[in-house]
Amino acid sequence: xxxxxxxxxxxxxxxxxxxxxxxxxxxxxxxxxxxxxxxxxxxxxxxxxxxxxxxxxxxxxxxxxxxxxxxxxxxxxxxxxxxxxxxxxxxxxxxxxxxxxxxxxxxxxxxxxxxxxxxxxxxxxxxxxxxxxxxxxxxxxxxxxxxxxxxxxxxxxxxxxxxxxxxxxxxxxxxxxxxxxxxxxxxxxxxxxxxxxxxxxxxxxxxxxxxxxxxxxxxxxxxxxxxxxxxxxxxxxxxxxxxxxxxxxxxxxxxxxxxxxxxxxxxxxxxxxxxxxxxxxxxx
Numbered sequence: 001x002x003x004x005x006x007x008x009x010x011x012x013x014x015x016x017x018x019x020x021x022x023x024x025x026x027x028x029x030x031x032x033x034x035x036x037x038x039x040x041x042x043x044x045x046x047x048x049x050x051x052x053x054x055x056x057x058x059x060x061x062x063x064x065x066x067x068x069x070x071x072x073x074x075x076x077x078x079x080x081x082x083x084x085x086x087x088x089x090x091x092x093x094x095x096x097x098x099x100x101x102x103x104x105x106x107x108x109x110x111x112x113x114x115x116x117x118x119x120x121x122x123x124x125x126x127x128x129x130x131x132x133x134x135x136x137x138x139x140x141x142x143x144x145x146x147x148x149x150x151x152x153x154x155x156x157x158x159x160x161x162x163x164x165x166x167x168x169x170x171x172x173x174x175x176x177x178x179x180x181x182x183x184x185x186x187x188x189x190x191x192x193x194x195x196x197x198x199x200x201x202x203x204x205x206x207x208x209x210x211x212x213x214x215x216x217x218x219x220x221x222x223x224x225x226x227x228x229x230x231x232x233x234x235x236x237x238x239x240x241x242x243x244x245x246x247x248x249x250x251x252x253x254x255x256x257x258x259x260x261x262x263x264x265x266x267x268x269x270x271x272x273x274x275x276x277x278x279x280x281x282x283x284x
Contacts, residue, residue: 006060006232016058017058021051021103026049029048029050032046034047045063048060089247093257094260096236101230107210111134114131117216118131118136120208120210122142125142126141127140129210145193146193147193149161149177151179152187155179156179156181158182161244164190174190203215205225217233218275222264228281233281240257242275246258
């Protein structure tokens with residue numbers, strides 16, 4: 001058996017074996033293994049646990065760093081026994097890895113303060129950033145608000161509403177605005193109304209959509225960005241691109257996770273060099 005780095009996440013929220021591993025009852029095996037932290041390259045001793053998921057027993061080594069906030073998980077894998085055997089991978093469902101990962105396992109990013117490794121997570125209300133190196137934290141409200149001034153014009157007597165789109169003006173409690181019907185200027189209270197939750201955008205130019213922070217796993221190939229959301233996503237990319245046989249998962253779904261990949265990454269002549277770049281990022 002060999003132990004390979006699989007994923008990480010905040011305490012209580014970490015995806016392993018396709019589920020949130022904290023939702024299951026961990027049973028200790030009584031064994032411990034020595035693990036090297038893939039970010040800071042420090043040696044640790046982790047306990048080996050096992051869980052039952054859909055009738056199958058899975059083993060993994062888990063450890064935590066600071067005050068049970070961040071966990072690093074490793075999965076036990078069998079080593080290949082026959083040289084030259086074709087490697088095979090069954091692709092993941094379409095949205096397995098996307099910006100929505102912030103709602104589950106988190107997105108690894110570069111801290112804007114110290115440039116160390118950090119993580120972005122999110123819930124229905126807010127997005128959160130926490131640096132694993134310097135401890136810098138940020139929170140951002142994911143709610144979309146409408147700002148407007150509504151009033152009854154003292155000149156023409158008509159009721160009106162004027163939307164305030166200038167972010168600087170949205171900070172004022174009272175503004176002078178012109179009546180859209182007759183042009184008379186009046187002061188009015190700025191009203192802030194919650195309309196909806198913000199749409200989770202895509203990764204663009206190697207930056208996540210919540211804070212616009214640069215991804216931790218980011219490199220380039222022939223001037224084009226190559227990135228991974230986190231170590232679990234990175235392991236998937238390496239496994240998929242280096243496999244000899246790639247299959248779609250069972251079911252009727254026509255699109256799979258590989259459909260997110262740009263053509264240059266899936267082109268046969270590029271795959272070996274891209275896998276090399278991805279493996280180099282694993283050493284970060």
